[in-house]
Amino acid sequence: MISLYDTVESKVVPLRLRDPGQVSIYVCGPTVYGPPHIGHGRHTMVYDVLRRFLVWKGLDVTFVSNITDIDDKIIGRANDEGREWQDIATKCENIWWKSMDLYNVDRPDHVPHATDYVDQMVELISVLLDDGKAYLTGDGVYLRVSQVADYGLLANQDLDDLLEGGGDRTVVGTEKENPADFAMWKFTKEGEPSWPSPWGDGRPGWHTECVVMALDILGEGFDLHTGGLDLVFPHHENERAQAVANGKNFATHWMHHGFVEMEGEKMSKSLGNVKNLLDLAEQFDPRAYRLLVLQSHYRSPMEVTEATLNNAQAAMQRLDTFARRFADATESPDAEAMNEFDTVMSRDLDSAGAVDLMFRKVREANTARDAGDGGAAGSAAATALEIASVLGLELESSGDDVPAEIEALVQRRTDARAAKDWAAADQIRDELTAAGWTVEDSADGPVARRI
RNA sequence: GCGCAGAUGCCCGAGCGGCCUAAGGGAGCGGCCUGCAAAGCCGUGAUUCGCGGGUUCAAAUCCCGCUCUGCGCUCCA
Numbered sequence: 001m002i003s004l005y006d007t008v009e010s011k012v013v014p015l016r017l018r019d020p021g022q023v024s025i026y027v028c029g030p031t032v033y034g035p036p037h038i039g040h041g042r043h044t045m046v047y048d049v050l051r052r053f054l055v056w057k058g059l060d061v062t063f064v065s066n067i068t069d070i071d072d073k074i075i076g077r078a079n080d081e082g083r084e085w086q087d088i089a090t091k092c093e094n095i096w097w098k099s100m101d102l103y104n105v106d107r108p109d110h111v112p113h114a115t116d117y118v119d120q121m122v123e124l125i126s127v128l129l130d131d132g133k134a135y136l137t138g139d140g141v142y143l144r145v146s147q148v149a150d151y152g153l154l155a156n157q158d159l160d161d162l163l164e165g166g167g168d169r170t171v172v173g174t175e176k177e178n179p180a181d182f183a184m185w186k187f188t189k190e191g192e193p194s195w196p197s198p199w200g201d202g203r204p205g206w207h208t209e210c211v212v213m214a215l216d217i218l219g220e221g222f223d224l225h226t227g228g229l230d231l232v233f234p235h236h237e238n239e240r241a242q243a244v245a246n247g248k249n250f251a252t253h254w255m256h257h258g259f260v261e262m263e264g265e266k267m268s269k270s271l272g273n274v275k276n277l278l279d280l281a282e283q284f285d286p287r288a289y290r291l292l293v294l295q296s297h298y299r300s301p302m303e304v305t306e307a308t309l310n311n312a313q314a315a316m317q318r319l320d321t322f323a324r325r326f327a328d329a330t331e332s333p334d335a336e337a338m339n340e341f342d343t344v345m346s347r348d349l350d351s352a353g354a355v356d357l358m359f360r361k362v363r364e365a366n367t368a369r370d371a372g373d374g375g376a377a378g379s380a381a382a383t384a385l386e387i388a389s390v391l392g393l394e395l396e397s398s399g400d401d402v403p404a405e406i407e408a409l410v411q412r413r414t415d416a417r418a419a420k421d422w423a424a425a426d427q428i429r430d431e432l433t434a435a436g437w438t439v440e441d442s443a444d445g446p447v448a449r450r451i
Numbered sequence: 452g453c454g455c456a457g458a459u460g461c462c463c464g465a466g467c468g469g470c471c472u473a474a475g476g477g478a479g480c481g482g483c484c485u486g487c488a489a490a491g492c493c494g495u496g497a498u499u500c501g502c503g504g505g506u507u508c509a510a511a512u513c514c515c516g517c518u519c520u521g522c523g524c525u526c527c528a
Contacts, residue, residue, distance in 0.1 A: 007455085012467085072527055140526080155524075161453050162524055176525095183526045205526065229456065234525045258456065259521060295476070296464060301457055301521060308463050311477040318476085321490065352465050356475040366491055370484090422486055429488080440489050447490090 002054070002346040004224075005299060007232060007254035008153055012348045016252055018221050022060045025051065026214040026251065027108070028227040028235070031068040031206075032092035033077050036099045037275045038289070038304055039228070039260045045290055046257045046298045046349075047226055048105045048392055053345050056390045064217050065108040066210060067093055069115050070203055075192055085193055099277040103286045104392050112213040114204065118195045120212045121204040124246060125184050125197070133245040134184060136199055137175035141185040146178055148241045154254060155233035162233075182238050184208040207238035214239070215248060225251035232256055257298045262305065280309075287393055288312035294351040294391055316393075322362050323385065323395035324447075325369070331378030333386045337361060341387055351391060358387040400450045406437050410448050413439065 005012045017023060027047045030040060047063075054061045069089040078085040100107070125141050128134040133147045145151050145159070152159050163179055187202040188194035194201040214222065227236060236254065243250035262275070280289060289304075291312045296302040337357065344353035361384035368377035388395055402410070409432055416424040432439055433451070440447045 010455090076527085142526095145525090155454065157454050157524075180525060186526065207526095229522055230528090231523095232455075233523055238525080256455090261521065291476085292463080299456070300464085303463065305463085307477085311463060314478085315476050318490095325490085347467065350465080350467090352475075356465065359475055363492080367493095370492060417486080420486075426487070438489065441485075442490075449489090 002057070003348055004253060004255050005348050007236075007256050010156070013253075015223065017223055018252065021058075022062070023054050023224065024062045024218040024222040025064065025224045025226065026210075026218055026222060027063070027065040028210060028225075028231055029065040029067050029108075029111070030092075030096055031071045031073055032089045032096060033071065033073040034092060035095050036277045038262075038277060038280060041099075041103055041277050041280075041289060042260050042293050042298075042302065043228055043257060044100060044105045045103060045293045045392070049294065049351055049390075050226075050255075050349055051106065052390050052392055053349070057342070062110070062218065063108045064110040064112065064214065066112045066114065066213050067096075068206065068209060069093065069113050070193065070209075071114075071206060079191060095278065099281075102281045103277065103290060104394055106392075110217050112217060114209040114213070117209065117212050117216065118204060120216060121184070121208045122195075122197045124208065124212055124242065125204075128184070128242070128245055129199075131245070135177065138187075139175065140183045140187050140202060140205075141199060142176055142181040143184055143238070143242060143245060144177065145180040145182070145241060148244050150244070151180070151241055152237070154237045154240065182207060182234065184242065207235055208242060210235070211239040211242045211250070214251075215243065221249035222251055224253045224255055226255040226257070229256045229258055258301050261301050261303050284309045285313050285316050288316050290391075290393060291315055291355070294355050294393075297352055298349055319362065319388065319393070320396040322366065322381070323388075323397035324399050326365060326378065326381035326385070327397040327399075329378035329381050331375065331382045333383040334361075334379050337380075337383045338386065341383075341390075354387055354391060358384045358391075361387070399447065402437075402448045406432065406435065406448055409435075409437075410439055410446055414446055 001014050003012050003014045015023075025047070027044075030036060036044075047065075051061055051063050067089075070085070074085050074088050074092075077083075078088050081088075097107075125134060128143065129136070129141065132144070134141055134143050136142075152162060155162060159180055183205040184207070185197060185199065185202050185204060187200050192203065194203055214225065225236065225239075232254075240250045277286075280286070288309055289312070292304065292308055293302065295312070341354055341357055344350045344357060347353075361380045365377045365380035365384060368374075368380060385395065409428055413425050413428040413432075416422075416428060429439060432448070436451050437448050438451050440449060
């Protein structure tokens with residue numbers, strides 16, 4: 001069985017499943033108020049790989065990822081730009097999915113939208129109010145954190161330590177009984193969207209959205225709740241607190257991934273707006289970014305620079321060349337190697353180890369083929385290709401469509417070579433290069449390829 | 452101040468107490484192959500793992516302290 005690092009236990013533990021053979025996963029999705037950045041890219045690709053791996057293992061995976069389509073940031077931007085908040089949310093969500101497609105992130109099985117769950121949120125808040133777990137103030141409804149016995153479980157800190165703080169933030173909401181209490185419902189202010197509730201028009205708090213949607217779709221005691229390290233506290237802590245206050249079992253496991261780091265100013269200047277996933281995809285092969293993500297462990301900080309992207313892009317070229325070379329291999333993957341893949345990935349999702357294995361198989365395949373051992377080559381190649389597929393790396397095995405004029409040049413070069421007219425052959429190759437093509441003289445004849 | 456994550460070659464990074472004189476990718480250099488290239492392959496690249504102690508027959512891996520980096524510390528990042 002697969003083991004994952006659990007935030008609550010602070011160690012790698014075997015994944016315990018509520019229902020054997022089935023895995024339920026809730027991934028905190030985006031608040032749609034702007035374009036997704038490379039941090040979102042890592043976030044979605046890490047869990048995309050987890051999901052692909054679990055499916056490959058034969059598990060029945062239910063993967064839920066929400067869209068937070070109502071939030072202060074969306075409202076803020078709408079007000080700044082004089083637009084409707086729905087317009088911002090809809091457009092940003094479209095851009096989100098466009099980005100996910102570019103980076104080959106599979107769509108979740110369920111995509112709950114916060115605005116579709118307001119009624120259920122109101123219901124939850126009502127129950128908590130009735131139970132005395134929550135209370136009303138002039139600006140909203142708050143959860144009484146002191147009523148949650150193990151509050152601070154995820155943050156791994158006592159309430160007192162949490163309150164102490166070190167930041168320069170001043171605690172607002174003076175009507176709160178305890179500074180740690182958080183808003184589940186916020187009464188509407190001028191120019192803000194609102195929904196009706198027994199206590200007055202308003203909108204739900206961020207933490208309330210996710211707890212309601214996760215429990216509604218996946219049910220009590222679902223297997224895995226994930227997100228970025230920045231969500232551990234307060235977001236996940238508070239989601240859990242509401243479930244616990246309501247007497248419900250929440251997630252069994254908590255998984256959090258590390259951040260993307262860039263060399264500060266230098267990076268953003270040299271790469272311009274490459275922090276944005278769509279812009280990055282225009283300058284680099286999106287698969288290069290996926291490879292970069294795969295090559296570092298999901299909990300480690302990850303360095304992204306122009307150099308690391310170029311590096312990964314070169315590695316992708318190597319993989320594409322390999323895929324073309326073995327496009328018609330019919331052998332099956334090597335069972336022992338796939339077993340190793342399974343072991344490596346099951347150990348806290350060691351995708352870097354999987355990439356390692358994949359590249360070793362690529363070399364093994366190339367070496368075997370050069371040595372004329374087609375069977376061994378095909379098997380090693382099939383192994384590498386299968387691993388690439390599970391990791392969500394789509395390799396380009398078909399080669400480029402060669403236009404007639406390029407084809408003609410290649411033929412002329414072949415003729416010149418046959419006539420041992422090297423000068424002419426080299427000149428034609430220069431012409432091909434100028435036209436953006438390169439030619440590789442393989443054992444099966446010359447192959448033209450776009451540069 | 453408290454908590455979490457991290458610090459490994461030129462770069463990115465794996466490394467789960469002995470198989471680590473430390474994987475894999477990229478770059479460089481040398482070679483094989485090639486008419487020359489490209490692709491592919493081989494070789495070379497850290498006797499060393501932020502710093503200082505300690506545990507152990509054995510530590511990059513465990514423990515303690517320190518330094519530095521990122522994140523979080525409560526509607527709002």
